[in-house]
Amino acid sequence: MQEKQNISAFKSETIELVNKIINRYPEGRQKSALLPILHIAQAENNGWLSTGIMDYVALLLNLQPIEVYEVATFYSMFNLEPVGNCVIEVCQTGPCWLKGSDEILAHFEKRLGIKPGETTEDGKFTLKTVECLAACGNAPVIQVGTDYHENLTTEKVDELIEKWKAENKVSHSNPYL
């Protein structure tokens, strides 16, 4: 483990957290830490998982790189392409649709000038559609980083966009901190 810690991808506090997480599993089962570590890696790598950062995670957990790739490609929260600073995820499943998620999505598209899956030219915003976020009682719902924004209206969307623009919102940060 010693030499691996010298690779400079993670800060030493992050390595400490990684080791704490690995210790939650029995001897030899450090692969169990893969999902939590990938969340951290993505946050520390501008919100997406490059091959380089996945190889580094493989090294940290003593896995073959392919074991990391096959997992990263399975889960929808992992971005395999670069994303904007602020990733906006709009729920579109039945319960949100009943409460007007189509209008919310259309409003984001209009305001940002992009379609789902795209990033604004200035690299500030990425728009994504997602499936049910388990907040259906407060539909329509979006997720930005670890924050939920619920009971949305087009006015609230305008306010949020203004706020994010003003503060240069970055949605990816280590979710454990």
Place this chain on the structure above:
Amino acid sequence: MARKILLHDIDVANLTDFNVYRNLGGYTAVEKMFKNFTPDQLTEEVKKSGLRGRGGAGFPTGLKWSFLDKKTDKPRYFVCNFDESEPGTFKDRHIGQLNPHQLIEGMILGSYALGVRTAYVYIRGELFYVLKIIEKAIEEAYQNGFLGENIKGSAYSLDLYCQPGAGAYICGEETALLESLEGKRGNPRIKPPFPAVVGLYGCPTVVNNVETIASLPWIINNGAEAYAAIGTEKSKGTKLISACGHINKPGVYEIELGLPVEEFIYSDEYCGGIRNGNKLKAVIAGGSSVPILPAELILKTAKGEPRLLSYESLEEGGFETGTMLGSGGFIVMDDTTCMVKSLLTYARFYHHESCGQCSPCREGTGWMENILRRIDTGKGSMKDIDLLVHIAKHVEGNTICPLGDAAAWPVASAIRHFREEFEEHIKLQQCRFTK
């Protein structure tokens, strides 16, 4: 007012703090457990209570525990299923976010009964902010001697950890969850062997839903008989119903099982009626996977009896005229709702969430989504309706895990009950509701 077991204290300020929970009688069930119960007696008590799994399948909890393989000398595991990804379901988040110690106390009770030394809460990755609330509560439980070595001076020790998923509905299926917890893709395993014999890391494992586990402290504090006295013959206790859609008061409600659906929808204690005084059109009563029912059949069974919120009453009439309690995700639609578009969103969901292992599910969910999209955009033909029914029939029952069924039932039931609307959509080549 209905009796509250799960949500009794939910509005108390700072309930997530250990001391607040403790002062309300929290963790007394753990103390009582050490005093009055051996692990096997605790399992018996849960059996007697009649508690059934609240994750969707409704399997008797005590019975499931008794299947745990206790003959091997391998470690055993207890895992809490906090994947909560079934559309319309948002009840577990309510507990995790507002009363995490109730869940932790339940985890201690279950782990003790099962002889478990290490337990995990697997929570969907989107709910990271809830994971942090639970992790903080776990830390407090350690500090106060309710977790860790020799809990409260007993010989029993338990470690409890929280694990995030990363966006995959299929990881709610218990064997996919275990794969995911092992750091792999969430591909469901072929059963048997069941997790009770070969579970996490190949060891005997029990997976239970958040709400199931959070019900345990009350059962131990008040006794199995008291729990079994609530509800109906086959549906004991209380159930969280997360109600959403076109109702005046969406939210999470605790009901005594057996409450009439009509009262649940229209009374001010619960949903408060349909928005804008509109007419009720349809309800998906137990999360998106269960068959949709039109207003007539959700309020009354085909025999004309009032429909109740219980396992047996919702199942009355089978799939022809009934449905299921499922996860308790209660999605209400008024008469402005297009059934084609509604169904399309669920078809897209199941297609997106299929893990891809079985061809009927992987291909069938995609075909159903495509055909529905065709109908929705006015390009469908009459043959498409029977084609959808045909595909649904061939996906159902032909897959490794029940996601295939879960994708097929909404399609089959929507066409069964709203066929004219699909026909009209195709004839008009557009939607009567949105155009």
